[in-house]
Amino acid sequence: MSTLSLFFEISAFFLAVYALCAGGAYLLVWTLGRERYAAHRIQQRPRPAQVRREIFWSVVSILILSSLLTVTWLIAEAGWSLGYFDVADHGWTYLAASVAIMAIVHDTYYYWAHRFMHHPKVFRHVHKLHHTFTNPTPFASYAFHPLEAVVEVAWYAPLAFVLPVHPYAVAAYIVVLTVLNVISHLGYEFYSPGIARWFITSTHHNMHHARAKGHFMLYFNLWDRWMGTNMPEYEAAMQRKEDDAVPLRYHGAHE
Ligand SMILES: [Zn+2]
Numbered sequence: 001m002s003t004l005s006l007f008f009e010i011s012a013f014f015l016a017v018y019a020l021c022a023g024g025a026y027l028l029v030w031t032l033g034r035e036r037y038a039a040h041r042i043q044q045r046p047r048p049a050q051v052r053r054e055i056f057w058s059v060v061s062i063l064i065l066s067s068l069l070t071v072t073w074l075i076a077e078a079g080w081s082l083g084y085f086d087v088a089d090h091g092w093t094y095l096a097a098s099v100a101i102m103a104i105v106h107d108t109y110y111y112w113a114h115r116f117m118h119h120p121k122v123f124r125h126v127h128k129l130h131h132t133f134t135n136p137t138p139f140a141s142y143a144f145h146p147l148e149a150v151v152e153v154a155w156y157a158p159l160a161f162v163l164p165v166h167p168y169a170v171a172a173y174i175v176v177l178t179v180l181n182v183i184s185h186l187g188y189e190f191y192s193p194g195i196a197r198w199f200i201t202s203t204h205h206n207m208h209h210a211r212a213k214g215h216f217m218l219y220f221n222l223w224d225r226w227m228g229t230n231m232p233e234y235e236a237a238m239q240r241k242e243d244d245a246v247p248l249r250y251h252g253a254h255e
């Protein structure tokens, strides 16, 4: 397969996962379920222009991520990394375990990379664009500046030299990452405080978008707890939602 068609296939897969997950969530929750889930909504409704910007920057980032994944595929094909192409080499159990290992490595990497991107000298050049969406929708899941897209995927290249990874594992990981990114940017809260203690929630990430400080994790509520970067009112806000079913509206605005 030529390099260009490989790039097209990876991009088409990545864009299809994004369109299905972000588009599906937006349709089900923001549009069809608007009244049914009103008590779960945690932010104001964005203007259509914002959604168009979220989609534009997400598509740009996905094309950048796909081009870097194409390079890592070519490196594996050349035999320079530990990437492999026959599932039988390590079996299906290992393949599933490699997806879990990627999630753990990425989560730790992302926490520190995210803190780095919030350094004042780095923020405005790399991460500010993602924070222009103070009330993000699922379409903002990959709405990054091109430089941030490079930071977002930089953990994977060195990992490919120490962990054997099959393209199916990368494909599964893209689905996991996109689903959880969509939940983080959903703008509606469906989780209980028990889940919030261990995993990221839409409320957690929404507070990060609204205030641009604290709450740096990707999946697990571990590094933020260990490093004291959870906002003190976070768990109380989740509990209040559970007790009273009161919508959490951090922006205090209504359409
Ligand atoms: Zn975000």
Ligand SMILES: [Zn+2]
Residues within 6 Å of the ligand: 114, 118, 127, 131, 208, 212
């Ligand atoms: Zn941030």
